[in-house]
Amino acid sequence: MKRWLPILIGLVGSPIIAFANDWGMGASNAKIPPPTIFTPVSTPANEIDTVAYFTITVCAAIFVIVAGLVVYSIIRFREPPGDDGREPAQVYGSNPIEFAWTTVPILIVFVLILTTARTIYSVQAAPRPPDSILVHVIGHQWWWEFRYPELGVVTANELHVPLSDRAHPTPTFLDLESADVAHSFWVPRLAGKTDVIPNRKNTMWIDPHQPGIYLGQCAEYCGTEHALMLLRVVVEPRPDFDRWIAAQKQRAVADASVDHGRQIFETTACVNCHVVQGTAAEGRFGPDLTHLMARETIGAGAAMNTPDNLKTWVHDPSTIKPGALMPAMNLSQKDLDDLVAYLVTLH
Amino acid sequence: MVENSQNEVRLPAPSAAPMLFALGITLAFAGVVTSVSVSIVGIVIAIAGAVSWFSEVLPTEHEEMVTVTPESVVVVQAKLPVAYLEVGEQLNRAVLPLEIFPYTAGIKGGIAGGVVMAVLAVVQGIIFHGSPWYTINILAATAMPSLAQATTATLSAFNPETLAIALLIHATASLLVGLLYGVMLPMFPRYPAFFAAIVAPLLWTGLLWATLDVINPVLDLRIEWRWFILCQIAFGAVAGYVVDRTEKVRTLQHLPFAVRTGIEARYRANDDQKGDA
Amino acid sequence: MAGSIEQRIPLGAEGAVSLPLLDRIHQWVVTVDHKRLGLMYIAGGLVFFIVAGLQAMTIRLQLAIPNAGIVPPDMFNRLMTMHGTTMVFLVGMPILTGFFNYLVPLMIGARDLAFPRLNAFGFWLWLFGALLLYFSYIGGNGLYGAGSAPDVGWFAYAPLTERAFSRGNSTDYWILSIFLTSVGSTATALNLITTTFTMRCEGMTLRKMPVLVWMSLVVSFMILIVLPPLSAAQVMLLLDRFVGAHFFDTQAGGSAVLWQHFFWIFGHPEVYILVIPAFGFASEIIPVFSRKVIFGYEVMVAATVAIGFISMSVWAHHMFAVGMTPAGNAFFATSTMLVGVPTGIKIFNWIGTMWGGKIRFKVPMLFSVAFLLQFLIAGLTGIMLAVAPFDWQLTDTYFVVAHFHYVLVGAIIFMIFAAVYYWFPKATGKMLNEHLGKWHFWLFFIGFHLTFDTMHFAGLHGMPRRIYTYQPGRGLDTLNLIETFGALVQAAAVLCLFVNVVRSLRSGEEAGNDPWDAWTLEWATTSPPPAYNFVEQPVVRSRRPLWDLKHPDDPDSKYE
Amino acid sequence: MAAAPAVANQSQIEWKGSLPEKGRVGILLLILTESSFFAIFVVAYLFYIGKSLNGPYPKDVLSPPIINTICLLSSSITIVFAVRALRVGSIGTFTLWWLVTLALGLEFMIGTGLEWQELIYHDGLTISTNLFGTTFFSLVGLHALHVTIGLILILFVSILTLLGYMDRRYAERTEILSWYWHFVDAVWVVVFTTVYVIGR
Known part of the structure; x- marks a missing residue:
């Protein structure tokens, strides 16, 4: 027991070390159903769910039979206490039984393969209908860029897609590309994951039939902040989606009361990486900030998008997301306040 | 390695050369990420190691004589005979x-049963849907998602691709089940006919009934269970008969x-x- | 135990004379004896096992609760990379190589390996390569000044490993050290095959070799064929990083997916390279403790060879999510599921061996039975992962982490422990304590299941791999806390093993030559065996030469 | 084992005779593993054919090195003559053919060197120019490295021969070395086909 003591202290102590701010994300996540693969709300995820249950059932049946044999034989054939030590009969084997337990697995595998192949084709080879939405998803080191080429909208980290009616499906097709290293786009309740690889274009599609917010995140190791490359998909009925598109198309509002903040924005390094439509900011390395406040989170889901969190973020992003590629801006307190005051007008 | 005398054994002599050679190579590699001087030292050590290694195997291998300790490793015989x-x-x-059917019996049984079953299935297609291709297309839907939305007319038409897939599925399944029959029937010595024609087909049908909506949704929607069971039993009876008729071999x-x-x-x-x- | 050895003869030169420490070290450094090299491999592997285990503990502590701050993200990524690399290249490979080195010549009745100096070379190359990897903690500094180990994952996906994204030298250390250890492994594999083909004792035809020797043959062939792709890819990556080549440089038209193919052509068979030796241990231990001959020897060997072949055509099942064509996905799903068939045959044959036997539950057998059940589960989750659409959800999640830890810990580490308990008496002449061994087993068994069973569920709940933290409110908190607790229980179990080993070496019970009443040739010499293994070259007439001697009225050779 | 006879008897000698020679098994396994290594570079070459983003392209700068190829391939024949001569113990013939083999191998290396000089200084193609340069120099360079290793070993044997240390006892070892040389030649056939036939 004494040897355990340091370890126990470590375990008890770790929550204290870790009493870190979750920047409001815990409360926000708790309102969203957890991203479980067995609660699908979109056709690809649904098909996977079906084939998954089938596979699990088959495997569970095999497990019960084989594990039953193992347990039976270790109970039935254990050497009894006080045994005379006489060696049991030496059975070399049985070709028919070898044959049987080769054939049965092949039959099972055969059925599984057929089912698998059909599901692969029905998900991967689905044609893109004309009234679908097209989104370019671009993975960056540690955030997501979403571009709607047919609708003229650019946003980040929170993907908006319309609800798809089973009778009149309006699926969303995603073209996946990467600006740097390999990532993987994954929203468990909507579809399986598809890798986002530089110098290669992958596609996938979703057609959610239930409105709501769906959590996802990057699933391919992509460097320091792989863990905080989160994303959300907002599924809304078509009219709401259209309203969101219309709002996103607006240029940034110029509010005279925050002129000083805007000047700071336009005269510091911010403009090298960020876009604000209608200003000098045309950088492409960071997320488009034109409608920053329309998003619920910042830092690719690392923190809730509140003015306080924004201040912390701009002052030094590594407080929230150590290793993030955005540099600390080192502004005076007043400049920081004014800059964030400007940012919160970007609805 | 044949011994000179009974008290000595020749073994390869210990040598530091392999270790030196490995160290040299590692240092030569490490120089890539540290400094050229490390590489140079490494290469010198590696050459020294290699030369000394060569000198140990050329012209003949260095060996040392090890004295054998006389020992008697006695294996004690078991006191009791082995159980029978x-x-x-x-x-x-x-x-x-001790006796089995030859494996060819299973193959023959599978082929015979498969043929009978296929004929019955095609007959069903002709009777109920006026097309021999109907059942074939439906079987192929196991592997073809495109048939999921197909109409009855499409399913009644001839399609070489679905024919090939259906044939593959049917042939593979028939052969495998036939082989299984050949192997398993001797394990049911009392009522082989009952097992082959009734129990196995019903078991198989039950399994399919439980999983068909996943394995083949198209078939699940359109299946005629009575005919299906009839086909299964026909397969089981024919395959079982062919197998059972074959003579057993020791x-x-x-x-x-x-x-x-x-x-x-x-x-x-x-x-x-x-x-x- | 009826039929054990009458007396134990003390060893000559090695055991009796006590030399000064420096001389003894020198003896080990210059040795070309397969037994000493085998023990050095195993000892080295166990040291790195502790290191990688501590890394795993840190990882688990960091993930015990959401948003923990025990290690920063970059250090976590280094821990994860080093844990994976160490476990595969510096723990699994050397321990299994070590056992083969030790056992194969003894089991086939040879005096040494075919190329004893090459064997020593392979060991030292492995050791120095391993040290080079750990030197990166000091010497891996790049632009940022601080020393650092590689942080690109043990799979090192391009282009994260290119200069643009991985500055400094840490990735170069990874490349060079893996290259060196691979060359060492290749040399050993070549040596083992040559030994098996050319140095079997009289009467030991290929069909009369112990199953373990067959497994070593299959594994060695796999090493010869699949390690070079890894080395080749490493050379390409090194050229990219040092002379500006563009193999995996996506900016210049290079392909990131090509690296994945090259890596997994090695990476997947590597899993089998690690697990087939475990099969070999099981095929030696289960018969002895069931008191029965192995069930279906020919089928067992054939199944292993089949696994070896099929496993070389399944690599891209690690890549179902990279956007292969549906036909490609279907092909790799099929081949992957087919591996399940020979694997299933092996499990059935081990059950067939136990069936009708008289099972003695000594510690090696306990580990072997646990291995059977855990490997069964690992195989079944493997089938789930082979269903490509299901894999789109499961790949790169904790479900996969759980799956491969079931293979690597639940099967391989369990069987390594079984093998340690089984052959420790042969190598040292001392028994390991049975009581402590049972503590070791049960603690490890419980800890293992606490940790890795729950990981499956974390994966199904959407927890990706390789994340240094996760947010609260996503249904992952309780699962991760249980996993960390399980990891601590496992650590306690490993402590039991080390206490046991140290105690036994100091004051263990004398083992005798044949403590388990076993049947293969290594039990026909003294414990520990003399430098020359056997005074006279043995002659065998069956797969169980010692059985024949113990049952002269009813020898195997009459039937085989 | 206790039951075994103490002195090597007839059956034991017979048994040993039925097992293969370890040097031969070893070199075959080395060839197997090297083939796997080369295969990956060949695959990479084939994969990147036509994927270079900028020139120079293979058809602009490559011409098949016919003379080199003839020299290298014929050295495989001369080395066979050499080993045969050694087996029957005629050291003089062996020395002659062995030196011819060495000369042919050297010619190949010089030819490759000239080709590379032309490519680098005249055509401006280096390993970092484009994907063609990357795969060309690494594949051909890897082969050249193996030729160099082979040549060093052949040179080593030549020196021993000229110093008079060679006799027919070493025919076996010389033959094993010749197998490696055959392998290097066989690889060149693959490399030549890949680079100068398919890749152009």
């Missing part, structure tokens, strides 16, 4: 069972596999001359 199996005759070594208990295949006859002959000591 209670099958027919007295056996304690067995490849079980497994070769006492000849080793290698001898049966004729691979190791030479060493067996050797052993026999010496007797089984």
